[in-house]
Amino acid sequence: MEVAASVFVDATLITLVLALAAFGLAIIYGLIGVINMGHGALLTLGAYLTWAATSSGMPFLIAVVMASVGVGFVGLLLEHFLVRHFYDRPFDSLLLTWAFFLIMTEIIKIVFGTDFRNVANPLPGAIDFGAFSVPAYRGAVSLFSLALIGASAYVYFRTSLGIKIRALIQNREMASLLGLNISLTNKLVFVTGATIAGLAGSLLCPMLSIDPYIGNVYLVRSFFVVIVGGLGQLLGGTLIGSFVIGGAETLFSLAFKQTFAQTVVFLLAILILRFRPAGLLGTK
Amino acid sequence: MNMAATTSKPWAGLSNKIASETGVAGIVFMILALIPIFVPGYTTYILPQYMLFGLLAVSLAFLWGFVGILSFGQAAFFAIGAYAMGITMKTSMGINPAYVGLLVSFIIGGGIAAIVGYFLFSAGVRSTYFVLVTLALSIMTEQIAVSQSDITGGWNGMYMDRITLTFFDLGKMVLSDDMSSYYAIFILVIISYLALRYLLSVKFGKVLVGIRENEERMTALGYNVSLYKTSAFALSGAFASFAGALYGSHANFVSPSLGGILFSTEVVVWVAIGGRHSLLGALVGGIIVASISNYLSAWTPEYWQLLLGLIFITVIVFFKGGVAGAVKSLYGLWLERHKR
Numbered sequence: 001m002e003v004a005a006s007v008f009v010d011a012t013l014i015t016l017v018l019a020l021a022a023f024g025l026a027i028i029y030g031l032i033g034v035i036n037m038g039h040g041a042l043l044t045l046g047a048y049l050t051w052a053a054t055s056s057g058m059p060f061l062i063a064v065v066m067a068s069v070g071v072g073f074v075g076l077l078l079e080h081f082l083v084r085h086f087y088d089r090p091f092d093s094l095l096l097t098w099a100f101f102l103i104m105t106e107i108i109k110i111v112f113g114t115d116f117r118n119v120a121n122p123l124p125g126a127i128d129f130g131a132f133s134v135p136a137y138r139g140a141v142s143l144f145s146l147a148l149i150g151a152s153a154y155v156y157f158r159t160s161l162g163i164k165i166r167a168l169i170q171n172r173e174m175a176s177l178l179g180l181n182i183s184l185t186n187k188l189v190f191v192t193g194a195t196i197a198g199l200a201g202s203l204l205c206p207m208l209s210i211d212p213y214i215g216n217v218y219l220v221r222s223f224f225v226v227i228v229g230g231l232g233q234l235l236g237g238t239l240i241g242s243f244v245i246g247g248a249e250t251l252f253s254l255a256f257k258q259t260f261a262q263t264v265v266f267l268l269a270i271l272i273l274r275f276r277p278a279g280l281l282g283t284k
Numbered sequence: 285m286n287m288a289a290t291t292s293k294p295w296a297g298l299s300n301k302i303a304s305e306t307g308v309a310g311i312v313f314m315i316l317a318l319i320p321i322f323v324p325g326y327t328t329y330i331l332p333q334y335m336l337f338g339l340l341a342v343s344l345a346f347l348w349g350f351v352g353i354l355s356f357g358q359a360a361f362f363a364i365g366a367y368a369m370g371i372t373m374k375t376s377m378g379i380n381p382a383y384v385g386l387l388v389s390f391i392i393g394g395g396i397a398a399i400v401g402y403f404l405f406s407a408g409v410r411s412t413y414f415v416l417v418t419l420a421l422s423i424m425t426e427q428i429a430v431s432q433s434d435i436t437g438g439w440n441g442m443y444m445d446r447i448t449l450t451f452f453d454l455g456k457m458v459l460s461d462d463m464s465s466y467y468a469i470f471i472l473v474i475i476s477y478l479a480l481r482y483l484l485s486v487k488f489g490k491v492l493v494g495i496r497e498n499e500e501r502m503t504a505l506g507y508n509v510s511l512y513k514t515s516a517f518a519l520s521g522a523f524a525s526f527a528g529a530l531y532g533s534h535a536n537f538v539s540p541s542l543g544g545i546l547f548s549t550e551v552v553v554w555v556a557i558g559g560r561h562s563l564l565g566a567l568v569g570g571i572i573v574a575s576i577s578n579y580l581s582a583w584t585p586e587y588w589q590l591l592l593g594l595i596f597i598t599v600i601v602f603f604k605g606g607v608a609g610a611v612k613s614l615y616g617l618w619l620e621r622h623k624r
Contacts, residue, residue: 035412082597091354094412095556095600102549103593110586216545220423223416259431266420270400273417274407 006132007250013134014246016142019149019238021204022222024197026238027152029226031165031189033090034083038097039222040215041104042194046071046201047210048108051117060122060206067202068195074104075194079187087186101215108212117210141203148196153235165189217262221245224269230279237281244280245269305481309564313474320466329462330578332469332534334571339473339527341554341570342563346480347520348552349560350489351513352496353411357418358551360425361397361521363543365389365528367429367436370444370538382447386529393525394518401517405510422548429540441539444532459533469530473567476523481563483519492516550577553592556599558606565608 025039036042046067053063078100086093123137156162167175168185176182201215208214229241248268252261272280316335320328344358372385400421404414429436436442449468450456459465483489491512494502503509532538541547551570558569573592580588603610 035415082601085601090412092600094415095552096597098549098552099593099596099600102553102596103590106586106590106593110590217423220416220420224420227413227416257431259427263424263427263431266424270403270417270420273409273413274403277407277409277413 002131007254009132009134011243011247011250013138013142014250015239015243016145017138017204017207018221018225018246019242020141020145021200021218022225022242023145023149023152023238024193024195024200025219025222026226026229026234027196028190028193030234030237031169031193032087032186034087034097034190035090035094035223036097036193037094037219038078038100038104039197040217040219041101041108042071042075042197042215043201043204043218044108044210044212044215045074045104046198047119047205047214048112048117049198050202050205051119051210052112054119060119064199064202068199071198071201072191072195075197076187076191078194079190083190084183084186101219105212105215112212114212119206119210121206137206141207144203149235149238156234220266224266228269228272228279230281237279240280244272305562305564309477312564312568313470316470320463324463328466331571331575332462332466333531334574334578335469335473336527336531336534337551337554337574338567338570339476340524340551341558341566342477342480343520343523343527344551344555345558345560345563345566346484346523347516348555349562349566350484350496351492351516353513353517354415354552355418355517355520356415356545356548356552357421357425358520358524359548360418360422360543361393361524362528362531362547362551363425363429363538363540364396365393365525366532366538366542367442368392368525369529369532370442371435373444373447373533380448380450382449382533385447385533386526389529390522390526393528394522397521398514398518401514401521402510405513405517408510419545419548422543422545425543426540426545429543436540439540441537442532443537446536447533465534469534472530473527476526477563477567480519480523484563488512488515550574553596556596556606559608559610561605562608562612565606565611569607 021043024042025036028034028036028039049067049070050060050063053066054060058066078097082096082100083093086096121137123140126133126135127139156165164175164180164185167178167180168182172182225238225241225245227241228244229237229239245265249261249265252264255261256264316331319331340358340362343361344355348354366389368389369385372388373381375381377384400417404417409417430438433439446459446465448456448458457464457468459468484492491502491507494507495509495512499509502512528538528542531542554570554573555566557573558567559565577588577592599606605612
């Protein structure tokens with residue numbers, strides 16, 4: 001019973017943390033259809049900026065805000081100089097954002113070096129619930145992830161900005177004819193996605209040791225979250241996808257080595273992709 | 285695009301392009317044949333590795349340039365071939381293990397690609413998803429190579445010997461000295477290049493280009509598009525794996541990073557720069573960019589990678605055909621001027 005409870009809690013935490021990591025990607029891919037291969041680099045950059053800010057003595061929360069804004073700004077530059085010219089050519093934007101990933105990774109290596117970095121856990125310790133316990137920081141990040149997705153749902157379904165974005169997805173040309181500023185909305189969405197990616201990298205970094213390649217695995221995992229959940233199913237899809245990918249990883253880790261569990265999860269994702277190309281929640 | 289209107293024309297154009305490539309290919313291979321004579325030593329040792337990188341690039345150009353499918357997992361096949369070679373060489377058998385190893389790597393690489401390809405193409409998975417799956421393939425290969433350390437040696441990698449080529453009763457050729465290894469690999473690279481080029485010049489290749497140009501139309505014309513795509517991916521994987529097997533035995537070593545995401549990316553960059561619509565462009569791109577990478581990596585690794593990223597962007601934005609495409613259009617301009 002206790003094992004079951006702790007596996008369940010583990011799976012929930014992993015789901016929510018993974019959802020946070022994938023959310024920036026899901027926003028950009030789901031709303032404006034750009035496959036942002038630079039997502040991993042944005043996560044990594046968020047982590048390094050947080051490290052830089054905290055190690056110069058700033059409190060963690062301020063470091064998180066600074067890192068997110070910094071990454072959002074990089075996202076703005078990326079959108080303005082490259083991505084916006086290629087909205088109608090998704091394959092080229094895939095290659096270009098991949099090139100951005102290469103460049104960003106090198107810049108990170110030049111500026112920060114390749115040694116492992118660590119950010120001290122701002123909320124050490126665990127909360128004891130009797131049958132199981134939850135690491136305090138991981139729990140807080142999970143709650144935040146839930147709140148962020150909830151807030152996005154509110155913006156998406158209940159505000160005029162949300163209506164504009166939904167109009168953009170439904171019919172680009174018509175939305176533009178009706179006076180919606182498409183390029184501005186695109187830019188806003190892209191920068192929001194990038195900022196959330198930076199935020200995710202920043203919040204994740206106390207849980208891992210940072211090196212220039214931490215984004216790589218998250219990039220592929222995030223994509224599988226988005227694809228498995230279902231394209232355009234921004235909120236439910238991200239959660240379901242994270243649950244499948246993260247939950248499966250928790251379960252397989254019980255039986256296999258961690259690295260091997262990852263491989264099995266990727267295979268599972270490919271299987272799902274084969275039989276439900278539009279994702280679990282997608283309708284074709 | 286306008287295949288219906290002028291059914292034979294684009295194909296005739298294609299074979300023209302291939303014909304004009306022959307002359308340049310002759311010059312390139314001539315230079316490669318002479319290099320060990322004039323610059324022996326380290327160059328003779330290292331250049332075969334770059335030629336095999338070039339072959340890896342050719343295997344990607346075949347897929348990306350002519351079928352329109354981009355694989356971010358070519359390095360995975362390269363590593364799979366190298367590991368298959370190393371494992372085969374360790375088992376003793378009646379016949380020459382080198383031949384068995386090369387054959388096994390070719391079949392395993394092709395087989396894995398065929399399974400993955402058929403699995404995805406028959407479901408009509410979109411090409412962008414295919415990129416992501418092949419990217420995952422690279423990560424998986426690296427992780428399996430690391431985690432199955434009993435077989436692969438884990439992070440430490442796997443050592444293997446140079447191969448020996450036997451010619452039945454006619455004698456044998458031990459490739460332990462660099463000069464003979466150079467020419468053996470040189471000849472095998474040429475044969476592979478010619479084989480892929482031949483495949484593109486016959487009907488099979490024309491159907492592939494047709495699929496690249498208009499998949500729906502080829503389906504409507506009755507072609508089994510997913511079978512063609514699967515075959516193309518399998519061939520590409522088989523040649524990448526074959527190149528990897530030769531690489532492993534020439535370098536005496538294979539490590540997990542050979543299958544990883546970074547190396548996979550490099551292959552895409554070589555092909556983009558060399559020219560994805562030209563097998564020769566990819567071959568030369570692979571050889572030259574890998575050589576420069578090796579040279580500059582020792583000197584200034586980060587800045588070189590940075591520069592490579594910028595070149596990559598420039599190529600995608602401005603020169604979609606890469607260097608080979610740019611040369612071709614310049615040559616076309618020159619011809620036009622002289623006609624007048």
